[in-house]
Amino acid sequence: MLANMSHEIRTPLTSITGFSEVLEQNLSGQHGDFATKIRKSSERLQRTLESVLHLSKLESSVHKLEREEVSLRAVVEDVTAALRDDLTEKSLALQTEIPDSPVSGISNEDALHRICRNLLENAIKFTPAGGCVGIRLLDEGRSATLEIEDSGIGMDPENVPGLFQAFRQESEGMAREYEGSGLGLSIVKRLTDELGGEVDVETEKGEGTCFAVTLPLTDDAHERSDETVGG
Numbered sequence: 001m002l003a004n005m006s007h008e009i010r011t012p013l014t015s016i017t018g019f020s021e022v023l024e025q026n027l028s029g030q031h032g033d034f035a036t037k038i039r040k041s042s043e044r045l046q047r048t049l050e051s052v053l054h055l056s057k058l059e060s061s062v063h064k065l066e067r068e069e070v071s072l073r074a075v076v077e078d079v080t081a082a083l084r085d086d087l088t089e090k091s092l093a094l095q096t097e098i099p100d101s102p103v104s105g106i107s108n109e110d111a112l113h114r115i116c117r118n119l120l121e122n123a124i125k126f127t128p129a130g131g132c133v134g135i136r137l138l139d140e141g142r143s144a145t146l147e148i149e150d151s152g153i154g155m156d157p158e159n160v161p162g163l164f165q166a167f168r169q170e171s172e173g174m175a176r177e178y179e180g181s182g183l184g185l186s187i188v189k190r191l192t193d194e195l196g197g198e199v200d201v202e203t204e205k206g207e208g209t210c211f212a213v214t215l216p217l218t219d220d221a222h223e224r225s226d227e228t229v230g231g
Helices: 002-026 029-059 072-082 084-089 109-125 157-162 184-194 219-230
Strands: 068-071 093-097 104-107 132-139 143-150 198-204 208-216
Touching (some): 068 072, 072 084, 072 132, 072 143
Antiparallel strands (some): 132 143
8 A cells, every 4th residue: 555655656656746946946035935945845755755765664574685796885885975965055064984995795785775865864963054964884793883963952861762663753743843753763774674774872962973874794794684584
């Protein structure tokens, strides 16, 4: 049902986004601003739709991750480049610590992209303008750890246990301050679990947050993960 529904919604959304981009190029002033709002709103709805569909596949076990040789360094560099404009728009400083080696191993490239992008987008969203975001990639031989840290709003540590539940944000309902479906971290957790990894969170209200994702890079870790998922 979700797959069919997403197709029916995605088709008109594509038209809305495309035509709003044309209007942006040909309108100015207040009308141009309206066109920009239409485009951004349609893109936000598109991302939400894709997240809901992806999460439903993970929950139904329909989505199986294929493994292949992947460079984590290349994934981090691709995601960072893709979000460079978002960082610039908020005047956020980016600090990176990435090894010269490719940090390669057996994993799923699409899953790694989603994990890295969701965490980096999260850091950008919750860090006020002029703040700092840090990305570290640690090569640990048979595993690797990706750390994404920000100087943002942080949260009460007691809220961490519920952080990875779908549609959850620390501020909810009418009190919500930030846009978003609340699905990003849930997807990060499920993808990390399926890859046989772990997610740790360190946070302090008003001080920022650091997510650390440790992932295995070997076939034997993959086999143990499948056994765990299969019970």
